Amino acid sequence: MINTQLTLPSLSQTMDKKLAISIVGNFSKPSKMPCYGFSISAKYCKTGQKLRKVPGSVCSKCYALKGRYSFAKVRNALERRFAGMSNPRWAEAMAFLVGKMEKSGYFRFFDSGDLADVDSLDKIVKVCRLNPGISFWLPTREYSIVASWVSANGAFPSNLTVRLSSMMLDGAPPVSIAARLGVHTSSVMTEDFTCPAPKQGGKCGDCRACWDKAVANVGYKKH
Numbered sequence: 028m029i030n031t032q033l034t035l036p037s038l039s040q041t042m043d044k045k046l047a048i049s050i051v052g053n054f055s056k057p058s059k060m061p062c063y064g065f066s067i068s069a070k071y072c073k074t075g076q077k078l079r080k081v082p083g084s085v086c087s088k089c090y091a092l093k094g095r096y097s098f099a100k101v102r103n104a105l106e107r108r109f110a111g112m113s114n115p116r117w118a119e120a121m122a123f124l125v126g127k128m129e130k131s132g133y134f135r136f137f138d139s140g141d142l143a144d145v146d147s148l149d150k151i152v153k154v155c156r157l158n159p160g161i162s163f164w165l166p167t168r169e170y171s172i173v174a175s176w177v178s179a180n181g182a183f184p185s186n187l188t189v190r191l192s193s194m195m196l197d198g199a200p201p202v203s204i205a206a207r208l209g210v211h212t213s214s215v216m217t218e219d220f221t222c223p224a225p226k227q228g229g230k231c232g233d234c235r236a237c238w239d240k241a242v243a244n245v246g247y248k249k250h
């Protein structure tokens with residue numbers, strides 16, 4: 028359990044970049060995004076594992092189980108990051124590394140993979156609290172993990188935007204659950220998608236809607 032009195036400067040006394048990378052692994056760098064990300068293998072997605080067998084679900088077309096994600100080098104990096112999350116110093120190492128490396132002011136969790144449990148969400152919240160100058164985006168289909176965390180702790184930090192992702196392609200986003208939990212949503216759509224990336228070379232460009240709490244739902248184009 029991370030010391031709640033810790034600050035980023037005080038972390039520098041007990042953490043360095045080499046040690047932090049040995050615990051966390053290297054960050055991912057999604058080509059679309061303006062920032063680094065943190066990803067683990069999609070094979071560990073709890074809800075995703077069930078959804079993959081459901082025709083028409085977002086996970087039945089999971090991009091994170093094919094293409095470059097199937098290369099041995101990428102697979103090994105994803106496994107290493109997953110194992111690192113069990114390290115008792117993961118939150119400290121992650122907070123240090125984000126503070127040291129992320130210059131864009133933004134960071135994305137889980138460009139592949141999802142929350143494993145309430146403890147992993149708690150560690151992520153601590154990483155966000157230790158980096159108040161950075162905006163974090165956490166997309167997840169683990170609604171019950173988010174609900175358990177909110178029930179025990181209340182609101183998420185202002186610099187963390189949690190988006191409950193829809194389960195089905197062209198399905199309605201889970202707005203009522205999100206409203207009850209004080210979080211946001213995202214969905215995957217054939218038409219009327221709001222994410223501008225497909226119209227701007229597959230890049231975010233100046234858009235930061237995913238991190239923006241004023242944007243209730245982000246609709247991504249179905250691939």
Ligand code: SF4
Nearest residue numbers: 222231234235236237
């Ligand atoms: S909505 Fe904006 S920030 Fe989110 S993925 Fe699309 S382009 Fe990037």
